[in-house]
Amino acid sequence: MNHGEERVDQGRRAFIINGALVVGFAMVPGAGRAFADTEVDTLGTQVLAPDLPGSLRTNPFLDAWIRIDEQNVITVYTGKVELGTGVKTALLQVAAERLEVAPQLIHFLMADTALTPNEGYTAGSHTMFDSGTALFNAAAQVRQLLLESAARQWGSTVEQLSTKDAVIQGPANQSMTYAQALVGVQLHRYASARSPAMAPDRFTRIGHSLPRVDIPAKVSGGASYVQDMRLPGMLHARVIRPPRRAAAAGSKQSTRPPSTTWAAGSDWCAMAATWLWSPRTNGRRSRPCARAMNWHAGPKGMRCLIQAISISC
Amino acid sequence: MITLNVNGTDHSLNIDPDMPLLYALRNYLQLNGAKYGCGLGQCGACTVMVEGKPVFSCLLPSGAATGRAVKTVEGLGSADKPGPLQQAFIDNQAAQCGYCIAGMIMRAQALIDTVAAPTDEQIRTHMAPNLCRCGTHLRIFAAIKATLAARVNP
Numbered sequence: 228m229n230h231g232e233e234r235v236d237q238g239r240r241a242f243i244i245n246g247a248l249v250v251g252f253a254m255v256p257g258a259g260r261a262f263a264d265t266e267v268d269t270l271g272t273q274v275l276a277p278d279l280p281g282s283l284r285t286n287p288f289l290d291a292w293i294r295i296d297e298q299n300v301i302t303v304y305t306g307k308v309e310l311g312t313g314v315k316t317a318l319l320q321v322a323a324e325r326l327e328v329a330p331q332l333i334h335f336l337m338a339d340t341a342l343t344p345n346e347g348y349t350a351g352s353h354t355m356f357d358s359g360t361a362l363f364n365a366a367a368q369v370r371q372l373l374l375e376s377a378a379r380q381w382g383s384t385v386e387q388l389s390t391k392d393a394v395i396q397g398p399a400n401q402s403m404t405y406a407q408a409l410v411g412v413q414l415h416r417y418a419s420a421r422s423p424a425m426a427p428d429r430f431t432r433i434g435h436s437l438p439r440v441d442i443p444a445k446v447s448g449g450a451s452y453v454q455d456m457r458l459p460g461m462l463h464a465r466v467i468r469p470p471r472r473a474a475a476a477g478s479k480q481s482t483r484p485p486s487t488t489w490a491a492g493s494d495w496c497a498m499a500a501t502w503l504w505s506p507r508t509n510g511r512r513s514r515p516c517a518r519a520m521n522w523h524a525g526p527k528g529m530r531c532l533i534q535a536i537s538i539s540c
Numbered sequence: 541m542i543t544l545n546v547n548g549t550d551h552s553l554n555i556d557p558d559m560p561l562l563y564a565l566r567n568y569l570q571l572n573g574a575k576y577g578c579g580l581g582q583c584g585a586c587t588v589m590v591e592g593k594p595v596f597s598c599l600l601p602s603g604a605a606t607g608r609a610v611k612t613v614e615g616l617g618s619a620d621k622p623g624p625l626q627q628a629f630i631d632n633q634a635a636q637c638g639y640c641i642a643g644m645i646m647r648a649q650a651l652i653d654t655v656a657a658p659t660d661e662q663i664r665t666h667m668a669p670n671l672c673r674c675g676t677h678l679r680i681f682a683a684i685k686a687t688l689a690a691r692v693n694p
């Protein structure tokens with residue numbers, strides 16, 4: 228056998244003769260910034276402020292992350308979800324650290340698409356890096372704005388003030404809550420690129436153990452998972468995919484079960500029912516929808532994939 | 541129409557007796573504790589107690605549970621007032637994603653209720669049918685041991 232033709236000359240000379248090296252660079256400094264709002268980061272969210280840290284790049288407004296109501300209740304928002312990695316607790320620790328309040332005083336709201344910042348997927352070990360960094364900075368900046376507001380009202384300097392449990396204390400024993408200090412402060416503003424510094428040896432929450440806040444519900448049947456959502460009029464659908472790779476649907480309309488909630492594409496079909504289990508949709512008992520698809524056989528060798536999903540109607 | 545006794549309360553349900561108990565618990569009684577995992581009795585996420593014995597509720601037809609006491613994790617306590625085993629799981633932080641935990645607790649509770657002082661080997665063998673993909677086994681084991689120890693030395 229002749230292996231001679233398969234041999235590749237990896238020598239430097241051969242590479243220079245046959246290869247090409249492409250080096251790219253920007254002719255205009257800051258060109259990237261000019262196109263910033265067209266940039267989409269790896270998690271599918273739009274970059275609005277490329278100079279800001281963490282997810283502040285994609286969600287730059289301070290009030291996207293932290294709000295304080297008249298009763299001095301602090302609500303902290305994150306667009307990431309708790310998937311069992313403990314990030315709900317960890318993000319809470321970060322926010323509590325930089326707001327310098329007890330975690331119990333924070334109402335922590337996680338991944339409500341109507342209310343929280345859009346941080347794209349919760350994946351790739353990005354949560355602490357992106358959301359944690361955003362909260363680390365946003366919380367410190369909000370606290371600083373509140374201190375500056377209090378200092379203005381008392382005619383003192385920020386350095387003379389201290390905070391404890393969401394209350395600011397002044398040099399002459401005055402005090403005001405974060406909510407009171409918020410009067411006249413606009414939190415609907417872009418975050419700054421720089422935040423007040425905090426030496427790590429001053430940390431009392433970050434790097435210190437806090438029991439996971441999600442575990443009590445998980446050991447007692449609380450609503451913790453997407454499967455535990457029950458929306459009005461919700462149906463459960465069972466998706467049926469072809470029995471073989473490359474199988475295609477045949478004359479599905481002719482044998483479609485009458486009066487069923489039914490949907491189909493070229494290579495899938497689904498039936499919906501009030502509950503996930505019903506004789507109508509239970510995959511092992513009957514598959515009227517699959518039969519209705521009248522699959523044209525593809526190549527052998529692929530098992531039928533049945534997946535259950537929930538849809539809201 | 542069948543009657544299920546769940547956590548001490550009778551419920552009359554207009555369901556197919558063939559419906560697996562899991563679906564009756566989750567869909568009709570809106571109990572989140574028992575989880576759908578594999579649907580084949582291979583993972584244990586759906587474990588509940590029937591007459592004190594751990595069973596896979598995804599396999600047991602609801603009709604077979606009529607007239608027998610069904611207990612779910614909700615019957616052991618709540619997030620505000622957890623039972624001793626639930627408290628031990630909290631104290632030992634014995635959950636990562638937590639999807640298997642309600643089933644783990646119910647299987648462990650069945651052992652705790654029936655064996656006075658199980659050996660480590662007995663605990664391991666008893667818990668073997670329930671799977672945890674996160675790898676929380678040592679914490680689960682510690683929580684069970686803590687509950688047993690607290691019973692001996694309250």
